[in-house]
Amino acid sequence: MRRVPATLWIGAALSLLFVGAALLSRVWTPADPTGMNIAARLKGPGEAGLLGADQIGRDVLSIVMAGAWTSLGIALTATAIGGAVGTATGMAAAAGRGGFERAVMAANGVLFAFPPILSAILLGALLGPGAGTAILAIGLFMVPVFARIARGAALQVWSRDFIKAARMAGKGPVRISIEHVLPNISAQIIVQFAIQTGLAILAEAGLSFLGMGVAPPNPSWGRMLSEAQTYLSSAPHLVLAPGLAIAGAVLGLNLLGDGLRDLTDPRRGQAA
Amino acid sequence: MFARFRHFARTLPQAALLAALPVAAIAAGEVDFVQSVEPAGLDPTVSSPVAAGQVTWQNLFEGLVAIDRDGRIVPQLATDWTISEDRLTYTFNLRPDVTFHNGTPFDSGTAKFSIERIVADDSTNGQKALYTDIAAVEAPDPQTLVLTLSRPSSDLLYWLGFPAAVMVEEGSADTNGTDPVGTGPFKLDEWRKGDRVIMSAWDGYWGDPAPLDTITARFIADPQAQAAALQSGQVDIASELGAPELFAQFAEDPKFATNVGTGEMEVVAGMNNARAPFDNVRVRRALMMAIDRDALIQAVKSGYGTPIGSHFSPASPYYTDLTGEYPYDPEAARALLAEAGYPNGFEFTFKVPNRTYAQRSAEILQAFFQQIGVTANIVSSDFPAAWIQEVFTDTDYDMTIIGHAEPLDIGIYARDPYYFNYDSDAFDAAMQDVATATDEAARKAAYIRAQEILADDLPALFLYSDPKLGVWDAGLEGVWPDGPVPANDMTEVRWSE
Numbered sequence: 001m002r003r004v005p006a007t008l009w010i011g012a013a014l015s016l017l018f019v020g021a022a023l024l025s026r027v028w029t030p031a032d033p034t035g036m037n038i039a040a041r042l043k044g045p046g047e048a049g050l051l052g053a054d055q056i057g058r059d060v061l062s063i064v065m066a067g068a069w070t071s072l073g074i075a076l077t078a079t080a081i082g083g084a085v086g087t088a089t090g091m092a093a094a095a096g097r098g099g100f101e102r103a104v105m106a107a108n109g110v111l112f113a114f115p116p117i118l119s120a121i122l123l124g125a126l127l128g129p130g131a132g133t134a135i136l137a138i139g140l141f142m143v144p145v146f147a148r149i150a151r152g153a154a155l156q157v158w159s160r161d162f163i164k165a166a167r168m169a170g171k172g173p174v175r176i177s178i179e180h181v182l183p184n185i186s187a188q189i190i191v192q193f194a195i196q197t198g199l200a201i202l203a204e205a206g207l208s209f210l211g212m213g214v215a216p217p218n219p220s221w222g223r224m225l226s227e228a229q230t231y232l233s234s235a236p237h238l239v240l241a242p243g244l245a246i247a248g249a250v251l252g253l254n255l256l257g258d259g260l261r262d263l264t265d266p267r268r269g270q271a272a
Numbered sequence: 273m274f275a276r277f278r279h280f281a282r283t284l285p286q287a288a289l290l291a292a293l294p295v296a297a298i299a300a301g302e303v304d305f306v307q308s309v310e311p312a313g314l315d316p317t318v319s320s321p322v323a324a325g326q327v328t329w330q331n332l333f334e335g336l337v338a339i340d341r342d343g344r345i346v347p348q349l350a351t352d353w354t355i356s357e358d359r360l361t362y363t364f365n366l367r368p369d370v371t372f373h374n375g376t377p378f379d380s381g382t383a384k385f386s387i388e389r390i391v392a393d394d395s396t397n398g399q400k401a402l403y404t405d406i407a408a409v410e411a412p413d414p415q416t417l418v419l420t421l422s423r424p425s426s427d428l429l430y431w432l433g434f435p436a437a438v439m440v441e442e443g444s445a446d447t448n449g450t451d452p453v454g455t456g457p458f459k460l461d462e463w464r465k466g467d468r469v470i471m472s473a474w475d476g477y478w479g480d481p482a483p484l485d486t487i488t489a490r491f492i493a494d495p496q497a498q499a500a501a502l503q504s505g506q507v508d509i510a511s512e513l514g515a516p517e518l519f520a521q522f523a524e525d526p527k528f529a530t531n532v533g534t535g536e537m538e539v540v541a542g543m544n545n546a547r548a549p550f551d552n553v554r555v556r557r558a559l560m561m562a563i564d565r566d567a568l569i570q571a572v573k574s575g576y577g578t579p580i581g582s583h584f585s586p587a588s589p590y591y592t593d594l595t596g597e598y599p600y601d602p603e604a605a606r607a608l609l610a611e612a613g614y615p616n617g618f619e620f621t622f623k624v625p626n627r628t629y630a631q632r633s634a635e636i637l638q639a640f641f642q643q644i645g646v647t648a649n650i651v652s653s654d655f656p657a658a659w660i661q662e663v664f665t666d667t668d669y670d671m672t673i674i675g676h677a678e679p680l681d682i683g684i685y686a687r688d689p690y691y692f693n694y695d696s697d698a699f700d701a702a703m704q705d706v707a708t709a710t711d712e713a714a715r716k717a718a719y720i721r722a723q724e725i726l727a728d729d730l731p732a733l734f735l736y737s738d739p740k741l742g743v744w745d746a747g748l749e750g751v752w753p754d755g756p757v758p759a760n761d762m763t764e765v766r767w768s769e
Contacts, residue, residue, distance in 0.1 A: 034639060034642070035639070036571070036636065036639045038564075038567035038570050038571055041570065041571060055517075055571060055632075056571040056635070056636055056639070057571070128651075129652065211626065211652060215649070215650050215651070215652075216634075216635045216638065216650055217635065217638060217639065227632075229496040230495050230496050230499070230515040230517050230518050231517055232496075233521060234517060234520075
């Protein structure tokens, strides 16, 4: 049994903190995240609530908590959709080989070449801003990432002897992919899933910052940052709170992904 | 070879100029000013919000008369005028020796063309309604213009000073949107779309040349970016700073001059009065009572602003305070809403232009409406293009929010069609009385009655009037402190020694 890496612990703890905050916000927040109170406007941390109040007197801690639900919800959904489609595509490419594989990977290459945020803005302009657009835009650009990883990993599995045995037992490529390939590449996919969710949070914040995310009054970290810009000098807590939340969530998921990789990748274990 | 030589001959003086630029820039005078909204075209006489005029009015284009920095009517291309006893005939004496940037002389023929173009059936002038009382335009001789009115119009001279009534000439009228040709002291050098409009002094100007050599309108929508551009010296003037919360830091900074000027902007949440439930006056009153205007001004404008109860700027001598008509009272609002048949509130789409003040105000109104059970779903609309189309042209909206920047513009509620789809005979009659009033007292009384009708009918939710938060380099003189007309008049701006 290998030692569990410290990054995994830290990553898991941070990720759990944000997931916990997001879930908790569904049943309880210190104050109503949409309830304004002009009297408390721009009050600093401690003066009004733990993290202060924003430009219209809403409790910052409550918005950050509710924003975690928005951010994680969109990021997880987008990554799940992109991951599922990408993994299936990559596995199909590895199973199909030949011209089909080249076509699939070329299509993914084209998708990969687009700068995701720019393309997401384009999609947002076409479809109108909203959670659905954000999920679609972010998910779409997760597809080639997962496709490449799934294909690379699946190709290694396909060259193994037990696949030959399965073939000789008369199993078709679909069945082999599901019964033998998927379980053997799942560790890599899960690692990537954690890392990509972190990136998706960043992308969602970027979209919201540019006004392409969820509509107000739904809380969103990116929009909090965007609205706080002009208060940077007078009320820095308005920038710090969502900024640290985004940084913390992305860091947590990245460390979680790294830790999982260290834990599951035998070669890395040996090198260390 | 010849072409190459010509190119060389052209670039040589430019290169010399470039080498001398650091000195030349100070001595000659260049000013960059911030303009929040980039206009779709640079012609202020076609349908467009005030942005075109804010770039070109007085700088590029001039009118028969002009509104000066104090809001007074002053002669411009007309040297003087007489108004007949029955107030139906206006005779203007025009200034001789005026030419347009393209060399065309200005005379009564061009003036006739300009005025007739405004009131023509196919006119696309956004302010056309102000001039429809003009029945006939005559040019008896090159230096005389005669306007004949169908009925008295007491504010006509004032309207003629507006950006919408500037003089244009026939040959360039259709291309003024992209290549404006006026009579002003500056001519267009270049319009870099999405970035800036560069104008330079024109040596054929009829009047005293402007002190500055080059003026540049810089299109910066984001308030934070406006502040950064001022701080870094990229721009010299922001006549209306987008973010009031940043104003204090400039006021403390000796590098900048700041001024809280009076403006003519009324921010109102217009409703589609033809569409349920906004066709019900009780619903509109309930929504008005749901709003705490003082809190709104605190939150959106950091306190810079005055609550209004009707569509009139507190800076106007005809203003009357009607904020007490339907004051903040959520209990009464809920009761009135129930009485109107919406005990459980209702849901509607709030179409909000993507301007900072509008977005912020909308979010706060949304919270106020929620308190009386009314759900506003905010939909952001790109300003100006998409918003103009959806709200202004197609009137496909429930509620919107916008600042009306034109002075004395209460008459928009009498226009048919206008985006509120508001129709009131009493109000139309009041506006008629304003136009035909023979003395100042009668005029004031009519304006006050018009304000009172609106304050009671509430075709729009009247929110606040905006001061003009100006910030400019402390070394500049001659910047307009107030905004009697939405403008960036640079003709008298100079760098002090």
